[in-house]
Amino acid sequence: MISKKITFLVLFIFSLAVKAQDNTVKTLLKDVLVEIEKKHQVTFTYSDKDLENIYIVKPNSDLSLTETISYLKSVTPFNLKVLDNRFITISYLEKKISICGKIIDSNTSEPLVLATILINNTSKGTSSDNNGEFNLGSVPANAEITISYVGYQSITLPAKNLFTNNSCKEIYLDDLMEKLPEVIIPTLLTTGLQKNIDGSIVLNTKKFGILPGLIEPDILKTIKVLPGVESINESVSNINVRGGTNDQNLMLWDGIKMYHTSHFFGLISAYNPYLTQKATVTKNGTSTKFSDGVSSTISMQTTNNISDVISGGAGFNLLSADAFIQIPITKKLGLHASVRRSITDFLDTPTYDKYFSRSFQENSIASNKENEASTDFYFYDYSFKILYDINQHHLLRANLINIQNSLDYTEEYTSGSTTIEENSLLKQENIGANISWNAKWTSSFSTEFSAFISDYKINSSDFNKETDQFQTQFNNVLETEIKFTTNHLLSDAITLTNGAVFNEIGVANKTTVNAPTYSKSVKEVLLKSALFSEIELHKNNTYARFGLRANYFHDFNKFIVEPRINVRQKLRNGFFLKLAGEFKNQTTTQKIDFQDNFLGIEKRRWVLADNNKTPIIKSKQASFGTEYSKNNLQIDIVGFYKFVEGITVANQGFYNNVQTLNSIGDYTVKGVEFLVNKKSEKISTWISYTFSENNYDFTEFTPNTFPSSLDIIHSFSSALNYNLNNNIKFSLGAILRSGTPYTKPVEGNETIQDGNRIIVNYDTPNQDRLQNFFRVNTSLSYNFNLSKKLKSTARVGFTNITNRKNVVNTYYIVDENNTDKTKRIDTYSLPFTPNLSFRIDF
Structure with a gap:
């Protein structure tokens, strides 16, 4: 139903676009001359520089050559002189x-x-x-x-x-409608990282400098350097913002909600950073324009302007190769495109070997290396953007993005005298598209209409010849949304924003097993709509944004009202006070499957709130802090409190006795974030520290309150960036943080009988902790020009240069040789891993 509405609105928008065009079309003079040359069999001689950017209305096609020349003289500053019947010179009438x-x-x-x-x-x-x-x-x-x-x-x-x-x-x-500059810290930690006045952090990929271990401005890897942003298993698909789970981050790419965020099962971002112009990270005080994502909003935007000339770039690293291009088809029409594909299915590199072992260390692919096995793994992503300027006040934009990971694993081994072959398949894909129309009706009033569709699928199959068991799993999320926003400039300092949004989400899950025969298929659809309004004040030393969002869930006949606040006040001598708060909700979450399917590497499946066993997740968050910014010294201290209710056991990743229970609970996070950043012309150095306490509360458990699986009490990082000159940059940094909680079996009674099975008898949940996580990374970057138009960058990065074995996850299984005992299974972070990249931009 929504898809039909979107199609109708798209056709309606483009019909308006056609009607809005100027009836008098002007053409580049050079192009007009080419047509005249073909028609009248003549040749014009002129200086290319003289004719640059000269546009005229085409002469009538019925005119003779003499009449055409007269017309050109009347509408251009040139003298046209016929030398003979064929050659015509063009020059200025005078100097x-x-x-x-x-x-x-x-x-x-x-x-x-x-x-x-x-x-x-x-x-x-x-x-x-x-x-x-x-x-x-x-x-x-x-x-x-x-x-x-x-x-x-x-x-x-x-x-x-x-x-x-x-x-x-x-x-x-045009009116100069610019408010006071929104970027208050143009360089935070490294060039390309900026801080907005509302507290959000912006990564400008084109200006990206260097960070420890990174060889490119990987959006999701970069934001992990920010205080309060962690990844307990070092995966970009598992980013934890102020103690939240990864599915509590709203991921937007040019306004499209994305459900898949990574390649290589979480080790690199799925978004090509070279066409993505900037990414904005908001941890609290979110604009009412956004819903979902109770922990954070990560909004990525591509370049939105039609370039004057063709530009682009290409490059490779030891995992993939990519290219992007921006083409101005006409002055009003442009095309942007990007593509990236892994090279690991035909080129084995040291980086690939490290990433492969890290991804598959918990399953049969890694544990059966001695058998005859073949692995066909690849990933790719591509995007297209069409930009059409109807006129200077009406802009149309359309986007398409496709992200895909594919794995085909076949293993042969001998059991007795029989050769057994097992085959497993896994395919993940997220396709998104949107269209937007930005219109400026007056100097103080503008509107934006947008619509998107996002389609996420994961298909997997696993065949075990020894047990003759074939399993399949399918997960699909289809979301469509229509949004209309108005912006009214009430004065030079006050802006009023209002809007409405209509959203439909469908989630399907299907599981089949042949032995024993089992099949389960669930499909749910949720309709929701919302009205939002906020007023923004930016005057002198004060910034304030107050908003309210009213959400209505049609299937549940339920309203949720969410107030938002964001205030920043400059005091004196470089000091600021800042206050932020928000209520938010989200209706999709991920369920974690602990069985040995999805090849043991992708265990998360999206599910939809049903207002019963899977409630709508709701959060309340407040933060207050102070900031000092003067003489290239930045000091930032923020205290925060976050309460999230409506979580379930299934989406928290427990490895203990409660992991199979059906219970609803909440978690509370309290903490302080601290950052000191000192910059000079050649050096940027920083120290950041986060202290937090993150506790679950499940009333049905004993004890009902215990540490969250994502509880990192202390997190410390420091780094040094050094610019030897304008072309050579070096970065060195270290991360030290507390180990995360895990659950041990009961000492002396490690296993128990559960029906026909023997299972691990876990002790009190999350009472023990892993060893502290420590890692040192470094990077080196060198810029040079191949020619006046070709710019090149070579980077080399080393992750975990001390080769420390960091345990990022632990669980237990029953020992097959002695069922009274258990075996501990540890998952390790990346060992020492090198990588390099080379790029050319034009």
């Missing part, structure tokens, strides 16, 4: 040309009086009269003219574009 114009407000069409018109690099200029008109007389033909007016955006034009052979040209100026 100086006469120009004039009329300055007009682009919104009201009113003339702008006393606008300033200057000839660049000279002292000559004038101003517009009461009718907005001006006349500069004769100026050099190659001069450039700058036109400015208080409160409006200045523009610079070639003098030849204002040639007045016919009539004075109309020049439209």
Whole structure:
């Protein structure tokens, strides 16, 4: 139903786009000359530089050659001289040309009086009269003219574009609607990391400098350097923000909600960073425009402007190769595209070997290396973006992204005199598409319409010849959304935003087993809609944003109202106070499967809230802190409190006696984040520390309160970035954090009988902790130019240079040789792992 509505709205938008175009289409003069040459069998000779950016209305096709030449003389600042019946020269009428114009407000069409018109690099200029008109007389033909007016955006034009052979040209100026700069810290930790006034962190991938261990601006790896952001198993698909699970992060790519975030089963981000212009991370005080993601919002945006020239780049590392390109098809139409694919299925590298062993260490792929086995593994992602400017006030954008991982594993081994072959398959895919229409109706009022669809699928099958058992699992999430937003500039300092959103989510899960015969299929659909409103104040030393979002869940006939607040006040001498708070909810969560399926590597399946056994997850969060920013010294201290209710045992990843129970609970996180960052011209160094306590509360358990599986009490990191010069950069950093909780079996009574099975008899949940996690990483970057237009970057990175064996997860299984005992299974982080990359950009 929603898909049909989206299709109708897309067609409606494009019909408006066609109607909105100017009836008088101008064409590049060079292109017009080519058509005339073909039609009249003549050749024009001219200087390419003279004809740059000259646009005219095409002459009537019925005109003769003589009439066509006369027409060109009347609408251009050129003299056309016919040398013989074939060759025609084009040159300026004089070395100086006469120009004039009329300055007009682009919104009201009113003339702008006393606008300033200057000839660049000279002292000559004038101003517009009461009718907005001006006349500069004769100026050099190659001069450039700058036109400015208080409160409006200045523009610079070639003098030849204002040639007045016919009539004075109309020049439209846009209001300067820019508020005070939103970026208050242009460089945080490294170039490309910035801090906004609302407390969110922005990663600008084009300006990315260097971070320890990284060879590219991997979006999800980069944000892990921020205080309060952890990954207990070092996976980018398992990012834990202030003690939350990974499925509590709202992932948006150009407004599309994404359900799959990684390649190589969590070890690298699934989003190509070279077409993704920036990523914004918000931990608290989120805008009411966003729902879901009770722990954080990570919004990625690609370049939104049509470039003047073709640009792009390509590169490779020891896992994959990628390329991207930005093509200006016309002045109003552009195309952006990117593609990335792994090279590991035909090239074995040291990095691939380390990543492979890390990913598969818990399952048969790693444990049966001595058998005859073949593994066909690859991943890829691609994206396309179409940009269409109807005019300067109406912009259309359409996006498509596809992310895929594929694994085909076949193993042969001998059992007695029989050769046994087992085959397992796993395929993950997330396809997303959206369309948006941004419209600026007046200088103070604008709107945005957007619609997206996101389709996530995971298919797996596992065949065990020895037991003659064949298992399949299927998980599918299909989400569509329509959103309409209005922005009203009430004054220079106050903006009012209102909007409405309609959303439909469908989740399907299917499991089949042939021996014993078992099949289960569940499909659920949830409709929800919301209204949101917020007012934003940004004046002098005060920033404040207050908002309210009202959510209605149609299937449950339920309302949830969510207030949001974000305040920042500058005091004196570089000190700031900041306060943030929010209520949020989310309706999709991941269920963790502990059986040996999905090849033991992808155990998470998305499920939908049913308002019963799987409730809507709701959070309340508040934070208060102070900040000092002066003389390239940044000190940031924030205390936070977060309460999340509606979690279930199935989505918390327990390895203990409660993991099979059906219970609903909550968790509470309290903590402090501390960051000191000192920068100089060549050095940026920082120390960050996070203290937090994260506890579960499940009333049906004994004890009902115990440490969360994600409880990291102490987390410390430090790093040093050194720029030897503009081209060579070095980074070294270390991470030290507390080990996470785990559960041991009962000493002296490690196993118990459960029906026909013998299972592990776990002790009190999460009472023991793993050893502290410690790792040192380093990176080196070198920039150089292959030519004037080709820029190159070579980077090398080393993860875990001390080769420390960090245990990131522990659980127990029954010992097959002695069922009264258990065996401990440890999962280790990456060992010493090198990687390098090389890129060319143009």
